[in-house]
Amino acid sequence: MGKQANLYAFPGTASLAPALRAYVISCQDAGLQRHGVFKVAVSGGSLPKTLAQALLAPPKGEADQVKWDKWEIFFADERAVPLDHADSNYALLKAELLDKLSASTPQPTVHTIDPTQLEDTQELADQYEQVLVRSFASRDSVKLPIFDLLLLGCGPDGHTCSLFPGHELLRETTAWVAPIEDSPKPPPKRITLTLPVVNHAVRVAFVATGGGKKEIMKEIFEQGNGLPCALVNEGTGDRCSWFVDNPAVEGVSYPKRPFSL
């Protein structure tokens, strides 16, 4: 059997957050060593809140090791709505995390979608792909972008990014960013990183909390069933780490590891 995803379970978010913080900082430092910046893509949903808990609170007496000005933040998926709309993943990250950075903190670079292209999701996806091309070098020089880290959520149906179970987008092999117009979870119009891009990242971290996720966690870790989250587990092996709380993995028979870097 090949190398498998790491599953780290914690009693609750209070203990999960410091581990997630340590993990993100280690990915940041590896990215800085590799190319002087940290290229990270983040999801919406419940992730930004947990991420803020992890990143906005350096341990007492410790200098903050998060080098925000070296961060290039992208969106793993985004909804085709204005940037100040309640459904916008950018607006969520801004409210939960970016707006809470102190004024004296050197700010990260944040790559949003182009809010003037919301009507045409293909154009929206193409433009966001160009944002990636400009950051990761030309499409001719790299087959796929290599993110230092993807911070992903897992929906109760096993979707991640805006890659939904059984959807034809799971078979996309060439685009880096793709449109979706029939998302089963509202809003229907979105763009998303594609599965090859997700599986090409240096590291992928999922965050899933709460008993509402336990049935799908069982399916992802015990059967797989072609669920998007399971496809990422299969595509990334031990480059993939799950940060979960105990209620989310109650009854899941998959080895949980003690967290270590």
Ligand SMILES: O=C1O[C@H](COP(=O)(O)O)[C@@H](O)[C@H](O)[C@H]1O
């Ligand atoms: O629609 C979305 O849902 C997923 C999962 O959200 P969660 O609230 O169950 O964590 C999220 O990862 C994705 O970015 C978002 O667009």
